Amino acid sequence: MLELYEAVIGLEVHAQLLTSSKAFCSCPTEYGAEPNVNVCPICLGHPGALPVLNERVVEFAVRMGLATNCSIRERSGFSRKNYFYPDLPKGYQISQYEDPICYGGYVEIEVENDVRRIGITRIHMEEDSGKSVHDLDIDTLVDLNRSGVPLIEIVSEPDIRTAREASLYLQQVRQILVYLDICNGNLEEGSMRCDANVSVRRKGATAFGTKTEVKNLNSFRNVEKAIEFEIQRQVSLLEAGGTVVQETRMWDAGAGETKIMRTKEGAADYRYFPEPDLGDVVIDDEWKESIRLSLPELGLAKKRRFMAEYGLPAYDAGILADDSEVAAFYEATVVATRDTTHETCKLVSNWIMTDILRIMGDRKVGINETGISAVQLASLVSAVRSGAISSKVAKDIFPDLVGSGRLADDIIAERGLRQESDTTVLKGLVAEVLANNPDNLEKYRNGKTNLLGFFVGQVLKASGGTANPGVVTALMKEALDGTGS
Amino acid sequence: MEYFADRDRLSRGEATVLDRVNGSLTRINEHQDLNAFLHVDSEGSRQRAAESDERFASGLPRPLEGMTLAVKDNISVVGQPMTCASAILKGFRPVYTATSVERLLDAGAIVLGKTNLDEFAMGSSNETSAFGPVLHPIDPLRVPGGSSGGSAVAVAADLCDVALGSETGGSVRQPAAFCGIYGLKPTYGRISRYGLTAFASSLDQIGVFSKTVADMRAVFDVVSGHDPFDSTSVVPPSPRQRTDGPLRIGILPPETLAPCDDSIRRAHDDVVEQFRRSGATIEVVTIPHADIWIPTYFILATAEASSNLARFDGIRYGLRVPEDEAEGDIITASRTAGFGKEVKRRIMLGTYVLSSGSYDAYYRKAQKARRLIADAYTSIYESVDFVVMPTTPTTAFLRGGITDPVTMWLSDYFTVSANIAGIPALSVPVGHDAQGLPIGMQIQGPMFSEELIFDLAERMAAQQ
Numbered sequence: 001m002l003e004l005y006e007a008v009i010g011l012e013v014h015a016q017l018l019t020s021s022k023a024f025c026s027c028p029t030e031y032g033a034e035p036n037v038n039v040c041p042i043c044l045g046h047p048g049a050l051p052v053l054n055e056r057v058v059e060f061a062v063r064m065g066l067a068t069n070c071s072i073r074e075r076s077g078f079s080r081k082n083y084f085y086p087d088l089p090k091g092y093q094i095s096q097y098e099d100p101i102c103y104g105g106y107v108e109i110e111v112e113n114d115v116r117r118i119g120i121t122r123i124h125m126e127e128d129s130g131k132s133v134h135d136l137d138i139d140t141l142v143d144l145n146r147s148g149v150p151l152i153e154i155v156s157e158p159d160i161r162t163a164r165e166a167s168l169y170l171q172q173v174r175q176i177l178v179y180l181d182i183c184n185g186n187l188e189e190g191s192m193r194c195d196a197n198v199s200v201r202r203k204g205a206t207a208f209g210t211k212t213e214v215k216n217l218n219s220f221r222n223v224e225k226a227i228e229f230e231i232q233r234q235v236s237l238l239e240a241g242g243t244v245v246q247e248t249r250m251w252d253a254g255a256g257e258t259k260i261m262r263t264k265e266g267a268a269d270y271r272y273f274p275e276p277d278l279g280d281v282v283i284d285d286e287w288k289e290s291i292r293l294s295l296p297e298l299g300l301a302k303k304r305r306f307m308a309e310y311g312l313p314a315y316d317a318g319i320l321a322d323d324s325e326v327a328a329f330y331e332a333t334v335v336a337t338r339d340t341t342h343e344t345c346k347l348v349s350n351w352i353m354t355d356i357l358r359i360m361g362d363r364k365v366g367i368n369e370t371g372i373s374a375v376q377l378a379s380l381v382s383a384v385r386s387g388a389i390s391s392k393v394a395k396d397i398f399p400d401l402v403g404s405g406r407l408a409d410d411i412i413a414e415r416g417l418r419q420e421s422d423t424t425v426l427k428g429l430v431a432e433v434l435a436n437n438p439d440n441l442e443k444y445r446n447g448k449t450n451l452l453g454f455f456v457g458q459v460l461k462a463s464g465g466t467a468n469p470g471v472v473t474a475l476m477k478e479a480l481d482g483t484g485s
Numbered sequence: 486m487e488y489f490a491d492r493d494r495l496s497r498g499e500a501t502v503l504d505r506v507n508g509s510l511t512r513i514n515e516h517q518d519l520n521a522f523l524h525v526d527s528e529g530s531r532q533r534a535a536e537s538d539e540r541f542a543s544g545l546p547r548p549l550e551g552m553t554l555a556v557k558d559n560i561s562v563v564g565q566p567m568t569c570a571s572a573i574l575k576g577f578r579p580v581y582t583a584t585s586v587e588r589l590l591d592a593g594a595i596v597l598g599k600t601n602l603d604e605f606a607m608g609s610s611n612e613t614s615a616f617g618p619v620l621h622p623i624d625p626l627r628v629p630g631g632s633s634g635g636s637a638v639a640v641a642a643d644l645c646d647v648a649l650g651s652e653t654g655g656s657v658r659q660p661a662a663f664c665g666i667y668g669l670k671p672t673y674g675r676i677s678r679y680g681l682t683a684f685a686s687s688l689d690q691i692g693v694f695s696k697t698v699a700d701m702r703a704v705f706d707v708v709s710g711h712d713p714f715d716s717t718s719v720v721p722p723s724p725r726q727r728t729d730g731p732l733r734i735g736i737l738p739p740e741t742l743a744p745c746d747d748s749i750r751r752a753h754d755d756v757v758e759q760f761r762r763s764g765a766t767i768e769v770v771t772i773p774h775a776d777i778w779i780p781t782y783f784i785l786a787t788a789e790a791s792s793n794l795a796r797f798d799g800i801r802y803g804l805r806v807p808e809d810e811a812e813g814d815i816i817t818a819s820r821t822a823g824f825g826k827e828v829k830r831r832i833m834l835g836t837y838v839l840s841s842g843s844y845d846a847y848y849r850k851a852q853k854a855r856r857l858i859a860d861a862y863t864s865i866y867e868s869v870d871f872v873v874m875p876t877t878p879t880t881a882f883l884r885g886g887i888t889d890p891v892t893m894w895l896s897d898y899f900t901v902s903a904n905i906a907g908i909p910a911l912s913v914p915v916g917h918d919a920q921g922l923p924i925g926m927q928i929q930g931p932m933f934s935e936e937l938i939f940d941l942a943e944r945m946a947a948q949q
Contacts, residue, residue, distance in 0.1 A: 041581050045796040047569070047682040048561050048583060050715050082792050082839070084816050091795020139808070142800065271839035273848060276687035276789060278716050 005200045005238075007231045008208055009160035010121075013173055014151050015183040016128065016191040017060045023127045023150035024051030024094065031189065035143035043148035045089030050277050053078075057150040058101070058281055059291060060182040061125045064152055065102025066292050067176050068120050075282050076101045078125075078275040083268050087130035087142045095153075097272040100124035101281060107156075107176070108300060109168045110318075118169050119157030125281075126151050152182075158197065158208065163227035167220050170194055175299040179324050187218050194223060198230045199244065209234070210244040214258050216251045226251035230258050302327055310334065311342030316349045319357075326352065329367045329374050336378030339385065347381050355398055371403035379408040387468060388412060389419050421468040423475060426459070429467065430475050433458040444480060452476060488552045488646040489699045495541050495551060502541070502551030502595070506534040509553050509597055513644045519620045521638040523558045524565050525598035533595045540593065549707060550593035552700075555639040555648040558599035559606055560691065561680040562586050565596070569682050570614035571604045573823025574803045583680020584715065585649060585691050585708045592707045597645050600635030604825045605794065606656055606684045608632050609896045610887065613827040618884060622664060623921060627881040630660030633692070637664040640694040647704050648694040653684045654782050655876075655900025657692030658912035662876035662925025665914045667701050667942070669693045670900075672932050673907035674719035676705075677712030685789035686717075688782075688904040698943045701911075705935060721933040728870055732941075734760045735770035735869035744878040744898060748918035753875050756915055756926050759948060760873070770865045770872060772902060777854055779894055782901035784838050784851035791835030797823065830890060859906040866931035871941060874899055876912040876925035903929050911938045913945055 022029055025042035041049040065072050079097035105120035128151050130144035154173060160166050174192060177183040185192050199211035214230055217223045229251075234244050248267075249258040297305070299321045306317035306327075320330045333348045334340060352367075356377070359370045380401060383389045389397075389412055397411050412418050420426060433455055434441055444451045452473070459472045486509070494500040510527050530553075537551035556562055559569045561579035568574045586596065603613040611619040611634030619634040621627035622642040629638045633650025637660035640648050650657040652670040661668020669692050676691045683689060691708070695701040712718045736757055742750060761767055774781075799805035799819025811818030824832070838847035865872065878898055887893045903910040909932070912925040930938045 041579075044801060046580065046802070047559075047567065047574070047577075047796070048579070048678075048680040049581075050679050050717075052714060052716050080792050082795060084795065084798060086798070086800045086816070089796060089801060091798060092792050269841050271792070271836065271841075271844075273788060273792070273839055273844075276685075276717070277683075 002232070002235055004203060005231075005235050006203050007161055007163075007227070008158045008199045008201060008211075009162075009166050009227060010158040010197040011156045011160065011166060011169060011173075012195045012197070013154040013156075013170065014193040015064075015154065015177050015185075017057060017150040017152060017182055018184060019054055019056045019060065019150055021054055021056075022148035023054050023057050023125070024148055027148065029149050031191070033145055035141070035145060038145040039147070043089065044144060045091070051094060051275075053278055053281070054150065057125055058283070060150075060180075061101050061123060061152050062283060062288060062291050063180045063182055063295065064154065064177065065105065065123050066288075067180055067295055067298060068102075068105040068107050068123070068154070070102035070105030070120055070123060072283055072288055073099055073101055073103065074284075075099075075280050077280045078278045079272045080275050081126075082271045085129065085132075086140065087132045087144070087147070089130065089144060089147055093127060093129060094275055094278070095126035095272075096124035101283075107169060107172050109165065109172050110300075111165055111168060116159075116165065118159045118165075121155045121157050123152055123154050126153060158199075163224045163231065166196060166227050167224040170223055171220060172300070175322060179296055179298050187220070190218070193218075196223065196227055196230075198227055198234070200231055200234045200238065209238075210246050212244065212246065212258075213248045214251055215248060215261065216253075218253075222251055222253050225253075225256065226258060229256065233258065296324065299324070299327075306330075310340070310345035310349075312345060312349055316346070316353060319353055320349060323367070326357075326367045329356075332374035333378045333381070336375045337382050337385070339382065344381060344385055347385065348377070351377055351381060359402065372401050373405075376401045376405070376407060383408045383412060387419060387421055387470075389417055390469060393417050393419070393465070417466060419468045420463055420466045421471050423471065426463075426467055426472055426475055427479075429459050429462050430455075430472070430479050433462060434479060441480075452480065455480070486553065486640075486643050486646045487697050487700060488549070489697065489703065496546065498541065501534075502537040503531065503534040505551065506530050506553060506595060506597070509645055512642070513597065513639075516642055516644060518625070519622060519638050519642060520617050521600055521619055521635040521642065521644060522555070522598045523568055523570065523601050523616055523635070526565055526596065529564060530595050530597050537593055537595065547591070547593035549589060549703060552589075552592075552594040552647065552704075553645040554589055554594045554596050555598060555600045555636055555645045556586060556596055557602050557606075557633050557636045557648070557650045559602060559651060559682040559684075560586060560649055561682075562596055562599065565599055567599065567682070568616070569605045570602045570616055571797075571823065571825065571828065572615045572804060573797045573799075573819070575615075577803050579680075581680065583691075584677035584712045586680065588708050588710075589649075589704070600633070600639050600648060602635055603632035603656075604828050605682065605790075606632040606651055606653060607790070607827050607831055609655070609659060609893055610882070610884070611635070611660070612884060613825055615825055620884075621881050623923075624881070626883055627922070628663070628884050628886075630663035630877075630881065632656040632660075633694070634660050636694050637661055637666065637668065640664070640696060641666050646695070647700050649708075650692045650694055651681055651684075652690050652692045652900075652904060653688045653786055654904050655897040657694065658876050658900050658910060658925065658927055659897065661694055661912040662914070662927075663881040663923065665917070665923025665925075667693075667695045667698065667914065668876075668912040668925070669701055669705065669935070670903055670910045671705065671709065671935055672719075672721075672909045673904075674717050675709045675721070675909070675933070675935065677708075677710075677715040677718045679712055679714040679718075683789075683793040685786035686793060687789060688786055690904075698939050698946060702936075702939045705939075709935075725931065725934045725937060727937060727940075732760065732763075732765035732871075733768060733869040734765045735768050735865060735872040737872070737874050738769050738771055741772070741775050742875070744895070745875055746879045746918070748880065749875045749878060749924055752916050752924045753873075753926060756873060756945070759945075763944075763948070768869055770869060772858070772865065772872075773861050774854060774857060778858070778902050778905065779898060781851045781854040781858065782897070782905055783834070783894060784847050785855060785905070787831045787835030788839050788848050788851075789835065791832045791839065794824075794828065794832055799823070827890070855905050858902055862902075862906040862908055862931070870930070871934075871938065872929045873926060874929070876900065876927040880918045880920070880922035880924060899927065903927075908932055909935050909938060911935075911942055913942050915945075915949075
């Protein structure tokens with residue numbers, strides 16, 4: 001029955017901005033400080049304290065807007081969203097309501113071999129609330145370090161059709177935020193938060209079904225699973241003759257299901273009205289253009305360029321371009337090899353995607369903290385490409401490069417690992433091996449040609465592992481069959 | 486008390502700041518029945534007085550050296566409590582000092598204490614204070630006006646030189662008129678609001694009470710100016726100059742003056758006649774929509790108040806009803822116990838006008854009306870230099886004399902339009918009614934015309 005329906009999904013993403021001070025006061029935004037130390041009368045909501053907007057917040061919002069193809073409103077303003085909660089010091093959140101700073105953009109995602117455009121309805125600026133800590137035996141505790149930390153909320157159009165697309169969209173948004181250096185994109189720590197609006201309708205229908213809002217999606221996996229669950233739940237309801245109720249639901253990752261939080265009737269009336277303590281946010285063209293010029297090449301563009309320029313497969317290009325530091329490391333390595341043949345480019349990619357990403361994963365570090373530099377990796381790749389060492393030797397000495405700062409050539413020379421490709425030397429070894437194995441030679445000549453591997457192996461062994469396997473194979477074949485290759 | 490009347494003697498060493506301060510403290514003590522002060526800082530004041538005397542002695546006094554100042558208790562002063570005359574802030578001690586007070590302290594003023602007010606500045610009679618009403622200095626059965634009643638009485642009863650109050654819809658000018666002193670509501674944004682407990686942010690301004698224009702001008706010079714901590718504070722475009730030719734005074738048409746008592750009406754006509762005799766041209770101006778001034782004001786003010794007062798929730802400071810005693814949650818219980826009746830009335834009204842079903846019908850409409858009123862003033866000031874009108878329709882009324890809230894709100898009839906339009910206005914004492922109660926006339930001018938208003942007020946004083 002699922003195939004009779006299609007889902008209509010929109011995501012609301014909150015991203016904590018990497019400004020050094022809060023949105024409306026000069027308190028630091030650092031994460032993980034002792035509770036209630038990064039506070040002042042303004043973010044504590046003391047009587048008479050007034051907000052003053054941090055210009056950086058506006059700049060970051062505009063960056064995101066331009067990077068997602070949004071229009072930037074020349075004049076926008078803040079509103080108050082009023083509700084009571086112990087960790088909301090002023091009893092209202094300063095947000096944008098009627099005139100968000102960015103609107104009408106889109107993000108491209110690649111689904112299978114298709115490019116899908118997901119519309120961005122709006123991006124607006126707002127402040128974060130504090131944090132209530134409930135999971136203690138004693139009373140609820142409130143930490144206001146986070147109160148007033150700047151956020152942008154990125155609201156998508158209901159253009160997403162599957163849980164997989166939702167996850168890809170979220171990954172794309174995260175990648176852009178991180179590329180722009182305006183958010184660290186950490187879903188688990190909550191510096192990026194996501195809510196999903198989900199409804200289903202019969203395929204071919206144009207009207208929207210009743211939607212539910214799903215909260216607490218703190219990983220890409222959970223986004224996918226929660227939406228998947230919610231689609232199934234709604235379809236089952238409809239199939240059983242029921243109706244979907246507009247409500248807010250909470251994803252329970254442990255139970256693997258969404259649970260009801262509140263219904264529409266229980267929803268607060270936020271009584272938005274223009275924030276009288278702040279003036280309008282005015283963005284002139286000159287500033288907007290200077291921000292536009294400062295935008296970096298984004299992940300998707302980089303991926304496409306890597307494919308065209310380096311001949312990389314989409315898979316490689318996608319992984320390398322996902323992290324701007326990895327991408328930069330990749331390009332630096334290619335440059336250091338002074339060889340832009342597609343073979344070399346692919347070899348560099350292989351090394352990064354396997355050995356280096358493994359170190360990053362194991363040690364939870366960035367690519368610039370793995371202990372191996374682009375120049376070192378390039379020396380290793382060049383040694384393989386020039387035939388100085390085999391791929392196997394390269395794998396063997398890779399650990400010696402990590403943390404040592406040494407170049408591959410240095411280690412190869414010191415340990416005498418240079419691959420022997422000299423045909424005169426190798427012909428001698430070939431002859432020697434054939435002479436020592438008359439029985440097998442006889443068998444080979446009688447048709448057991450798969451003994452070629454045995455002979456090559458014997459030569460490699462006799463060389464102490466330094467013989468170039470390619471050259472040995474060619475020579476051995478020549479010796480056995482009287483032909484070159 | 487008049488600061489500049491004594492300044493020369495202080496400079497010459499013929500009088501001391503300490504004597505003046507001690508005199509004030511004695512009078513404050515003698516007039517405790519007026520209930521003007523909620524907190525007096527005797528010790529700190531004497532200490533600062535001694536410092537001021539040293540500065541006079543060293544020949545390097547600051548512009549307001551030793552001036553005695555009372556501060557309305559909704560403005561933050563470190564070292565003194567701040568209650569906003571509400572039970573919900575009982576025991577609260579602010580951790581920073583308001584920009585306006587900071588500037589006065591830097592100029593040498595001495596904060597004698599904090600003055601009583603209507604709870605959270607919501608009232609026109611000073612009867613809504615959680616700490617009891619302030620009495621009128623001439624007739625203890627009457628109200629001193631509100632909401633800055635304590636500050637007005639402190640100046641009127643000679644308990645200090647000057648006082649800071651705050652205005653949202655007339656809370657400085659109205660008590661100044663009732664008490665017979667000067668009361669200024671500056672151009673919106675000219676005095677920093679940082680440290681003023683917000684009632685209605687887009688209307689609130691700190692104001693000044695004084696007995697003389699000279700004292701008023703000196704205080705205004707010190708406290709006005711841009712403050713980086715208040716995004717709505719402004720730098721005046723350029724000092725406004727007097728227009729060429731005879732003074733042009735605008736007055737209201739008779740129907741707009743209709744709510745006035747006879748005595749007020751006579752005082753108004755006398756003032757106008759005086760202007761005419763001194764060569765001014767008099768022009769009747771119509772500020773349209775007089776019938777919607779009050780509704781517009783109350784919609785905007787209560788809407789903002791409902792949001793501004795949300796921070797008083799018993800969580801971080803002030804009164805908290807403990808969880809085990811609270812029926813329901815701490816926030817509801819604390820606010821129910823902490824706020825008085827008038828404050829609750831306005832929070833509910835404001836919540837209503839902002840709610841999703843009413844926003845367009847009330848709040849959005851009031852915003853439009855506000856623009857109409859502001860635009861009307863702008864065009865009026867193309868043809869006149871000032872508009873002169875009564876500050877209040879009546880003189881000080883009897884305490885308990887007005888019980889209907891809407892009637893009480895109507896006492897702000899002449900004052901709210903200046904707040905709605907953001908223009909400056911000064912209430913000037915012009916005489917007394919038959920019972921000896923003071924009458925005030927206000928001079929309203931275009932944006933940033935405070936200095937010219939002071940000039941005019943000085944000329945009026947000289948003619949009396």
